[in-house]
Every structure is written in structure tokens, then in C-alpha cells.
Amino acid sequence: xxxxxxxxxxxxxxxxxxxxxxxxxxxxxxxxxxxxxxxxxxxxxxxxxxxxxxxxxxxxxxxxxxxxxxxxxxxxxxxxxxxxxxxxxxxxxxxxxxxxxxxxxxxxxxxxxxxxxxxxxxxxxxxxxxxxxxxxxxxxxxxxxxxxxxxxxxxxxxxxxxxxxxxxxxxxxxxxxxxxxxxxxxxxxxxxxxxxxxxxxxxxxxxxxxxxxxxxxxxxxxxxxxxxxxxxxxxxxxxxxxxxxxxxxxxxxxxxxxxxxxxxxxxxxxxxxx
Amino acid sequence: xxxxxxxxxxxxxxxxxxxxxxxxxxxxxxxxxxxxxxxxxxxxxxxxxxxxxxxxxxxxxxxxxxxxxxxxxxxxxxxxxxxxxxxxxxxxxxxxxxxxxxxxxxxxxxxxxxxxxxxxxxxxxxxxxxxxxxxxxxxxxxxxxxxxxxxxxxxxxxxx
Numbered sequence: 001x002x003x004x005x006x007x008x009x010x011x012x013x014x015x016x017x018x019x020x021x022x023x024x025x026x027x028x029x030x031x032x033x034x035x036x037x038x039x040x041x042x043x044x045x046x047x048x049x050x051x052x053x054x055x056x057x058x059x060x061x062x063x064x065x066x067x068x069x070x071x072x073x074x075x076x077x078x079x080x081x082x083x084x085x086x087x088x089x090x091x092x093x094x095x096x097x098x099x100x101x102x103x104x105x106x107x108x109x110x111x112x113x114x115x116x117x118x119x120x121x122x123x124x125x126x127x128x129x130x131x132x133x134x135x136x137x138x139x140x141x142x143x144x145x146x147x148x149x150x151x152x153x154x155x156x157x158x159x160x161x162x163x164x165x166x167x168x169x170x171x172x173x174x175x176x177x178x179x180x181x182x183x184x185x186x187x188x189x190x191x192x193x194x195x196x197x198x199x200x201x202x203x204x205x206x207x208x209x210x211x212x213x214x215x216x217x218x219x220x221x222x223x224x225x226x227x228x229x230x231x232x233x234x235x236x237x238x239x240x241x242x243x244x245x246x247x248x249x250x251x252x253x254x255x256x257x258x259x260x261x262x263x264x265x266x267x268x269x270x271x272x273x274x
Numbered sequence: 275x276x277x278x279x280x281x282x283x284x285x286x287x288x289x290x291x292x293x294x295x296x297x298x299x300x301x302x303x304x305x306x307x308x309x310x311x312x313x314x315x316x317x318x319x320x321x322x323x324x325x326x327x328x329x330x331x332x333x334x335x336x337x338x339x340x341x342x343x344x345x346x347x348x349x350x351x352x353x354x355x356x357x358x359x360x361x362x363x364x365x366x367x368x369x370x371x372x373x374x375x376x377x378x379x380x381x382x383x384x385x386x387x388x389x390x391x392x393x394x395x396x397x398x399x400x401x402x403x404x405x406x407x408x409x410x411x412x413x414x415x416x417x418x419x420x421x422x423x424x425x426x427x428x429x430x431x432x433x434x
Binding site: 062063065066068069070072073074075076077079080145148149150152153154156157160163164167 | 324326327328329330356357358359360361362407408409410411412414418432434
């Protein structure tokens with residue numbers, strides 16, 4: 001991310017004004033809309049950081065590239081959403097990404113789950129991409145023009161992420177005994193965190209027409225994943241539901257180390273640029 | 275009073291000549307990234323849109339637009355990045371598609387995204403007997419293919 005306040009030494013642009021707007025709106029969001037944008041932006045930022053941890057470690061070079069590209073798309077969504085969220089309180093996207101503590105983050109627990117083995121990452125990606133697809137597909141019709149604009153852009157990208165996850169789910173589930181065993185274990189481990197994505201919070205009562213009520217996305221999500229699960233011969237585990245709490249700033253033990261890695265450079269070298 | 279009409283045309287031409295740093299045969303006009311150039315009282319407002327949300331080339335394109343306009347005599351330049359309406363590969367011009375092919379990148383189909391059914395033509399030998407090696411390629415906008423006919427790998431500009 002770039003910081004509008006910083007002086008980027010190698011670029012001689014002193015004579016010009018650069019507008020940093022990502023979205024065509026001069027009106028800052030209400031505190032409620034900003035909070036909702038923060039939820040979505042934090043989901044994208046945390047998942048992008050997780051996926052980035054695979055770079056140089058994926059099973060094959062093409063997958064390094066794929067996961068990095070998906071992370072880059074998500075980082076783009078995060079930047080637009082955090083910029084919009086921050087404009088309500090005169091904070092930049094970097095202020096929000098680098099200078100909030102763990103309790104200030106509003107991401108759901110699914111996104112902060114550890115990468116685990118490759119099957120864990122793919123199962124998490126399968127849930128995340130299908131959820132984000134059905135969410136952004138509906139959010140395109142938001143009465144908030146900025147959220148609608150971000151969603152219309154993002155839905156096309158997460159559609160591609162969805163296809164990537166689907167193909168890996170089939171390949172892993174129908175591959176070797178070992179890949180199938182690991183996929184089943186990953187489903188057991190990851191799926192308890194899916195429920196939180198469809199949990200309504202009181203904030204939604206104030207955002208009629210602006211936000212998508214999470215509980216109304218479950219049917220579309222189930223229909224979206226069903227053909228893939230059927231083809232892969234997989235059944236969802238009848239597992240417990242993890243407690244969640246991400247929207248209220250309550251996180252699992254995994255978020256803090258992720259944030260430490262994300263924030264360390266900005267905090268140790270304030271104003272660093274390259 | 276300067277003739278704004280002539281200025282507007284000159285400003286557009288200057289901005290339109292900027293090329294995509296990742297695919298330097300493609301101007302941002304041919305790519306569909308340049309959306310609007312308006313001139314008022316000597317200042318220029320430029321609107322560009324990213325191909326992909328996280329496209330890191332946007333910062334370079336923004337700086338190149340400012341430089342190109344400065345060379346054309348416009349000192350007061352504002353570049354605004356907008357997301358809506360969302361960029362689509364349908365906005366790549368015919369000249370742009372042809373330039374991509376000559377550069378060795380298979381251009382996107384004109385019909386928007388199509389799942390796995392249409393063959394991608396090899397930009398080297400023209401064969402339709404090609405296969406996708408990886409969903410993602412060297413930049414956000416590309417996938418990696420290989421031609422069964424001539425055996426060469428190539429990038430495919432994904433339809434979006």
C-alpha cells in the first residue's frame with residue numbers, strides 16, 4: 001500500500017496533484033456504513049495476507065503464482081473498502097491496516113485460520129470464494145454507490161477464484177487416497193468456521209438496502225457449492241459451529257501473529273517507502 | 275482564451291499514448307483503461323480504471339500519464355482512479371487485440387468470460403489445439419497455456 005502522506009523520493013511529481021480516490025464519491029460514509037465496509041475490507045485483507053504466506057511454499061510453481069494472484073485481487077478489494085471505511089474518521093487505508101490492534105479488526109474467523117496443509121488452504125478457499133461470490137453478486141445492487149462499485153468489480157474476480165478452488169477440490173477429493181483423506185480432514189477442521197459468515201449482527205438493522213443480511217446468503221451459498229461437493233463425492237461434516245465473534249473484535253489465537261507479520265515493517269520504520 | 279477543444283484533443287492524445295508497463299505494446303487507450311480526459315483552465319482531469327482491483331501497474335500508469343501530459347505542456351494534472359463501471363476485456367480495441375497477438379499473448383475472446391469451452395488460439399502457430407497449464411499467469415490479467423501443435427508455452431489474456 002502507498003501512503004498519501006509520504007514523500008516518495010524517486011518520483012518528481014511536485015508540480016502536480018495526484019488524487020488518490022479509488023471510487024467516485026466525495027461523500028464519506030456514515031459510521032454504520034463505514035463499519036460494514038471495515039468488515040468486508042478486513043476479511044479481504046486478512047485472507048490476502050494468509051494466501052501470501054504460500055508464496056515460495058506451494059506444491060508447484062503455478063500454484064505459487066495462482067495463490068499470489070488471488071491474494072493480490074483480495075488486497076485490491078481491501079484497499080478500496082478500507083479507504084472508504086477510513087474516510088468516515090479521517091484515516092487512510094494504511095492507518096487502518098498497519099496501526100489498529102487485534103481487537104480493532106472485524107474479520108471473520110474463517111479468514112484468519114492457519115494455512116495448514118494444501119488441502120486446508122483449498123477447503124478454506126472453497127468456502128471463502130463461494131461466500132464472497134454470492135455476497136458481492138448481491139451487493140452490486142446496494143444503494144451505496146461505492147459498495148456497489150467495489151462489488152461489481154470484485155464479483156468478476158472472485159468468480160475466477162471460485163473456479164480455481166472448485167477445480168482443486170475435485171482434484172484433491174478424486175485424486176489419491178492420501179489427497180482424499182487430507183481433504184476430508186480439512187473439511188472437518190475448516191467447516192466449523194463457515195457458520196459465522198451467515199450470522200446476522202445488530203449493525204445490519206441500520207443498513208437496510210446498503211448491506212446484505214448475512215443470513216439471507218446461506219441458501220445461495222449452499223446451492224453454489226452443492227454441485228462441486230456432489231461431483232467430488234464429499235459431504236459436509238455435521239460439525240460443531242465455532243463461536244465466531246470476529247465482527248465484535250473477538251479473534252482466535254491465529255490473528256495476532258498474522259497481524260504482527262503484516263504490520264512489523266510499518267511500525268518499526270514509520271514512513272518507510274521503497 | 276485558449277481553445278479548449280484543441281487542448282482537449284491534445285491532452286487525450288498525450289494520455290492515450292501511455293503504454294501498459296506489463297504489456298508495453300498496448301496503449302492504455304487500446305486497453306480500455308483510459309476513460310476520460312477533460313481540460314479546464316489549463317488543468318487536466320484524467321480518469322483511469324484498473325483492469326484488476328489489485329493491479330500494481332496502476333501506480334506506474336498514473337505517474338506515466340502525469341509525465342506524458344507534462345511533456346505536452348499541461349502542468350496541473352489530476353488523475354483519478356475509478357472502479358465503476360467495472361473494466362471488461364470487451365473494452366480492449368481491435369488494434370489492441372491484434373497488438374497482443376503479435377506480442378505473443380493470445381487475446382481474450384470478444385464474448386466475455388466463457389468457462390472452459392472455447393479453444394484459445396496459439397499466437398505463435400495459430401493452432402486451436404492448446405491447453406491451459408495454469409489458471410493464473412505472470413500478471414493478474416493472464417493465464418498460462420501451452421500449444422500442443424508447436425509445443426510453445428504462451429500467455430492468454432483472460433476474458434473478464
